[in-house]
Amino acid sequence: MSESLPLSLTINGRAVGPVDVPLGMPMIDFLHEHLNLTGTRFGCGQGICHACTVVIEAADGTTSESRTCIFDAHYFNGKSIVTIEGQAPRDADGNVIELTPVQKAFIDNFAFQCGYCTPGFVTGATVFMDSLKRKPVRRADLEQAIEDALNVHLCRCTGYVRYYEAIRDLALATPGYVID
Amino acid sequence: MTDRRTEMPIVRPDDDLPRRTGLSRRSFIRLGVFSGIAVTLSRVVPAQAIEVDSTKPAGDWMGPDGRPRYRWDAISKVTGDKVFARDFRARDLAGWPQTQAHAFFVKATRADRVFEDIDLSALGPDLQPDRVVLHEDLANDRITVPQKVMGHGFYGYDFLTPKGQTPRMLGHPVALLVYSDFDRFVAAKRTLAFRTDTVRYGEDTGPKPPANYGVDRWVRVGSDDPFAEPLFSGLKDGPIRGGFDGNTPVWPPTLTEPLEPPTQRLRDRSVPLERPPRSADEQQRHEEAGMGYAADIAAEIDAAKSAAGKLVLERSGFSQSIDPSAMEPDNGNAWYDAETRTLHILAATQSPYGVAQAAAEMVKDCAFPVDTIDLLTGTTVGYGSKDYSIFPLYTVMAAFYGDGLPVRLANNRYEQFQMGMKRHSFDIDITLVADRESGHFEILKGSYACNGGGRANLSVAVSHEAIRGAQSMYYFPKSDLTAVALASPAVEAGSMRGFGALQAQTILELMVDEAAEALDIDAIELRRRNALAEGYANTQGGPQGGAMRNVDMLDRAAAHPLWRDRAARKAAYEAANPGQRYGVGYAQVNKVYGAGGDVSALALEFEPDGRLVLRHCCQEIGTGATTAQQVMIWQAIGKAPDAVTFGITDFPELPLTTDGSAADGVKNPFWTPSYLPDMSSSASVYYLGFATRQVGRFLFEHTLWPAARSIWSRGVGGGGISPLWVTLADLRITEDGVAGGGMRPIPFDELAAEAHRLGLITGVAMHTYSLWQWATAEFDVPTVGPVTIPADALSVRYGNGASDALKARMTTGGYDFIKRSSVTYPPNGRGNGDPMTNAASGCLVAVSVTEGTGAVEVVGLHSLLDAGRPIVPELVSGQQQGGLAMGLGHALMEELPLYEDGPGDGTWNFNRYKLPRAADVAVWAQTSEYLPPLADTDPPKGIAEAVMVPVIAATGNAIAHATGQRFYELPFTSDKIAKALP
Numbered sequence A: 001m002s003e004s005l006p007l008s009l010t011i012n013g014r015a016v017g018p019v020d021v022p023l024g025m026p027m028i029d030f031l032h033e034h035l036n037l038t039g040t041r042f043g044c045g046q047g048i049c050h051a052c053t054v055v056i057e058a059a060d061g062t063t064s065e066s067r068t069c070i071f072d073a074h075y076f077n078g079k080s081i082v083t084i085e086g087q088a089p090r091d092a093d094g095n096v097i098e099l100t101p102v103q104k105a106f107i108d109n110f111a112f113q114c115g116y117c118t119p120g121f122v123t124g125a126t127v128f129m130d131s132l133k134r135k136p137v138r139r140a141d142l143e144q145a146i147e148d149a150l151n152v153h154l155c156r157c158t159g160y161v162r163y164y165e166a167i168r169d170l171a172l173a174t175p176g177y178v179i180d
Numbered sequence B: 001m002t003d004r005r006t007e008m009p010i011v012r013p014d015d016d017l018p019r020r021t022g023l024s025r026r027s028f029i030r031l032g033v034f035s036g037i038a039v040t041l042s043r044v045v046p047a048q049a050i051e052v053d054s055t056k057p058a059g060d061w062m063g064p065d066g067r068p069r070y071r072w073d074a075i076s077k078v079t080g081d082k083v084f085a086r087d088f089r090a091r092d093l094a095g096w097p098q099t100q101a102h103a104f105f106v107k108a109t110r111a112d113r114v115f116e117d118i119d120l121s122a123l124g125p126d127l128q129p130d131r132v133v134l135h136e137d138l139a140n141d142r143i144t145v146p147q148k149v150m151g152h153g154f155y156g157y158d159f160l161t162p163k164g165q166t167p168r169m170l171g172h173p174v175a176l177l178v179y180s181d182f183d184r185f186v187a188a189k190r191t192l193a194f195r196t197d198t199v200r201y202g203e204d205t206g207p208k209p210p211a212n213y214g215v216d217r218w219v220r221v222g223s224d225d226p227f228a229e230p231l232f233s234g235l236k237d238g239p240i241r242g243g244f245d246g247n248t249p250v251w252p253p254t255l256t257e258p259l260e261p262p263t264q265r266l267r268d269r270s271v272p273l274e275r276p277p278r279s280a281d282e283q284q285r286h287e288e289a290g291m292g293y294a295a296d297i298a299a300e301i302d303a304a305k306s307a308a309g310k311l312v313l314e315r316s317g318f319s320q321s322i323d324p325s326a327m328e329p330d331n332g333n334a335w336y337d338a339e340t341r342t343l344h345i346l347a348a349t350q351s352p353y354g355v356a357q358a359a360a361e362m363v364k365d366c367a368f369p370v371d372t373i374d375l376l377t378g379t380t381v382g383y384g385s386k387d388y389s390i391f392p393l394y395t396v397m398a399a400f401y402g403d404g405l406p407v408r409l410a411n412n413r414y415e416q417f418q419m420g421m422k423r424h425s426f427d428i429d430i431t432l433v434a435d436r437e438s439g440h441f442e443i444l445k446g447s448y449a450c451n452g453g454g455r456a457n458l459s460v461a462v463s464h465e466a467i468r469g470a471q472s473m474y475y476f477p478k479s480d481l482t483a484v485a486l487a488s489p490a491v492e493a494g495s496m497r498g499f500g501a502l503q504a505q506t507i508l509e510l511m512v513d514e515a516a517e518a519l520d521i522d523a524i525e526l527r528r529r530n531a532l533a534e535g536y537a538n539t540q541g542g543p544q545g546g547a548m549r550n551v552d553m554l555d556r557a558a559a560h561p562l563w564r565d566r567a568a569r570k571a572a573y574e575a576a577n578p579g580q581r582y583g584v585g586y587a588q589v590n591k592v593y594g595a596g597g598d599v600s601a602l603a604l605e606f607e608p609d610g611r612l613v614l615r616h617c618c619q620e621i622g623t624g625a626t627t628a629q630q631v632m633i634w635q636a637i638g639k640a641p642d643a644v645t646f647g648i649t650d651f652p653e654l655p656l657t658t659d660g661s662a663a664d665g666v667k668n669p670f671w672t673p674s675y676l677p678d679m680s681s682s683a684s685v686y687y688l689g690f691a692t693r694q695v696g697r698f699l700f701e702h703t704l705w706p707a708a709r710s711i712w713s714r715g716v717g718g719g720g721i722s723p724l725w726v727t728l729a730d731l732r733i734t735e736d737g738v739a740g741g742g743m744r745p746i747p748f749d750e751l752a753a754e755a756h757r758l759g760l761i762t763g764v765a766m767h768t769y770s771l772w773q774w775a776t777a778e779f780d781v782p783t784v785g786p787v788t789i790p791a792d793a794l795s796v797r798y799g800n801g802a803s804d805a806l807k808a809r810m811t812t813g814g815y816d817f818i819k820r821s822s823v824t825y826p827p828n829g830r831g832n833g834d835p836m837t838n839a840a841s842g843c844l845v846a847v848s849v850t851e852g853t854g855a856v857e858v859v860g861l862h863s864l865l866d867a868g869r870p871i872v873p874e875l876v877s878g879q880q881q882g883g884l885a886m887g888l889g890h891a892l893m894e895e896l897p898l899y900e901d902g903p904g905d906g907t908w909n910f911n912r913y914k915l916p917r918a919a920d921v922a923v924w925a926q927t928s929e930y931l932p933p934l935a936d937t938d939p940p941k942g943i944a945e946a947v948m949v950p951v952i953a954a955t956g957n958a959i960a961h962a963t964g965q966r967f968y969e970l971p972f973t974s975d976k977i978a979k980a981l982p
């Protein structure tokens, strides 16, 4: 069996570790089996479907999206990530206090069906919105920008339309994110 | 926004992160006693069910007007709660151990050589499993594949291939490796992945699949008058049973011993009631007569080939095997608690009742004593592929080898491709005869052969469904349709959206487009001339239920700019885009909703404070069905339930039995042909919702109306209602409560208090049954009098103010079970004329085909649907969009080889198997329209399956318009198109 090394990182704002984790264990297994954070969904294990993505928060405040099925847990050593469980603020009992704008846009637009892919879409759309905050998109380019950012996310139920509309409407409704 | 994470506690890896599991709230429900074992079903009451009701803003899911603001399960799904069976581990389940074992299969990647043994040396000393399970262990422990509950061979014959036997199909499990800890399990699984030396094979035997599964034939000889009694039809005379010589069907009179399909036709449902027994002689005469008519039809086709006035189009088509690709792969978790002799199962299934029955049969005589089975289910998704799948039974099998620990089986995507249920591939041969002058279709003759792979499962039912959908949206005076279900060493195929009809209708819709060209009639006009209408007979002889709306839909499609201007658009597009060829295609189908033998059950009751509690058999599979059921309740009584439980499989207040026959049912008020549904066949909104609407109507009429009358009559001289004339028919549900006839609206809570005070009915449980006709029964209800309703069982609860005598009757699960005084079930054999409830769906597709590469881009998409009166329009449109994407996947990109290099080799994943992405489905350009309901009492119809079908043929027809080439072999890949382009 492979060697274990200590791993420390920040998940949903909390320090985790140091804890011994075998080298070669994918991050998604660490989240599921060691931390019981199962909202990050396993779809392909191959980096194709993006059901398993989490937000990586860089020190400068920028965010990016990372798959957890093809990266070793140790790849995240020292990083700060947000899983779906950490998106909406929760009270001490773990109850959701308020949804994020992306989450709210999705439920208001009936965007998902089974919801298995939803954590990945929330992650992808959140990072996309964050990128618009820093670099607004021209109105004429908005649809293509959404497609470029989210096309990697697979969904088998919805045909994508309601997800995409929700993101478009949210971008348009957020001051400064879309310019003429 | 404030830092959303500052308040959360530091988490150590050993801790459980704070979260809601909802498991403490699960409820145990008795499922019944099967094979002498008490089976209870504990629904994982979705945490969101309760949280949605108690947490702001989640509690606001429904607006005051009865329209949902969002799905009632939306909050938990969007915040990452544990919802799916796959999300749960033993530690999350109340009463289960905190730790658990994990297991995976070693599978055969050859199905032509004898399995000898496994070789685990690659695992080295550290990663050897804690337990290896082989067939021989199962045999010792008498753990066998159930053969009774769904019929012989339905779930195959062996869980693990015995040594010395050739695996019946590619990807068949040969051994189970169990690990008591996750880390070693996952490392071992990674080590063995893709290795071809783990399984040792011996002698080359060639493929050894089971015997073929079924062959049946439906012949109808009618006339130009679609209402006239036919000379011969399925409804009147039943199907003709065939047999096999190799893979070739053999028929009477040559055939003397017709094949009895090995599968009980549970999902076929054409025979849920006993058919009157025919003597062998009668049966033979009947089948020979049918063959005589089939010969007449063949002779007529021959004659038409040389007749100038007739068009005879003969085509062979192929519809490929695809993977359902539900994003949640198959999984399950099971624990055998030897101390309490209880088997605990957590399953991802669309048919919990079926899993419970099969599990009970499995463990009845096994070496491990089981007194009780406790089954948990989660929200799931499968598009049919988790309906009567063997996977939950593998989970049960594994439970006995965890050395006291629960054992979890969870496919990764490679494994899911390797052993997950597929959509059947079909070889289809169709002959279409039309009159050149009128354009009327005269004959449809077809053979529809599906490849079921190495386990029978629902293959026979799927082949029959191909026949039943074969006519698409047309009336055929004569038809001769053969359904063939073949066995092969391919990975098992089973239930999957489309269920045979998709394959059959696609090929016919491609042919109709070609026929239109040959007849020089506009393709929509040709459809109009042949469209099925209300009451017309289908190819089985059954009447079509309700307004078919086919012509309405065709008129709309014909007027759509994509169709109307297609010639001009083609010219303009090709001029603007050199090297591209533009084309527009149309297809329209009638797709069944329901399966015949459709049942539903629920109980709805309220307290004096108006608190409304619903328990329903409907289970969430992603479609939003559980949201829609609650909206229907609001629509009926003006209030949504405060507490709900779905997926219920036992109603103590409806103690029904299926033992016996219809004849007993007239005498025995507890008898019903079928107790509980599975979640399939687009049945939820109309068929499961039927019972919901009936319960709502019953309460409206017998509770809300008398309670309102009582309130409105308060005061001197008969109260405010007395000078007016207000009847039940005047009553309406409004945002403010029950109103109408000029009276003050009364909120539900006030009516509830009054109903309790008066001792009226304050709870109703009902069971409904339809075999393309609703069972009806008369009930003498104490507070109401005799009522005849479309239900075969009824129980009621009386309010707090009821008399002691009434209350004393509430002894059946707290309800008064009203024994029906008479009942009328649909006649035997009505299922032979199915399907009788269909939804029309059409699709216009515009494509751009790149010369040279043959690449197809969808550049326009317009979908038309008759959804009846939709309950939640947003859910309908979501299903519609999802159906379009799934159809485009089938049309253009999804395909699995059946044998060599197919999914059974364990190397398939989404890198090789292309699923439609947003860029493939014209995500920003697609549009849709719904036929407006004809009246406000139109019921809702089933949905996603209907939309998924026409988009496939419409794409093929668009490619034909673009390229001038017709393709009958799916999918329409760029390779095939490039090869065919001049």
Ligand code: FES
Binding pocket: A041, A042, A043, A044, A045, A046, A047, A048, A049, A050, A051, A052, A053, A067, A068, A069, A070
């Ligand atoms: S599960 Fe990670 S990309 Fe599919």
Ligand code: FES
Binding pocket: A112, A113, A114, A115, A116, A117, A118, A154, A155, A156, A157, A158, B327, B381, B622
């Ligand atoms: S909603 Fe089911 S996979 Fe996306």
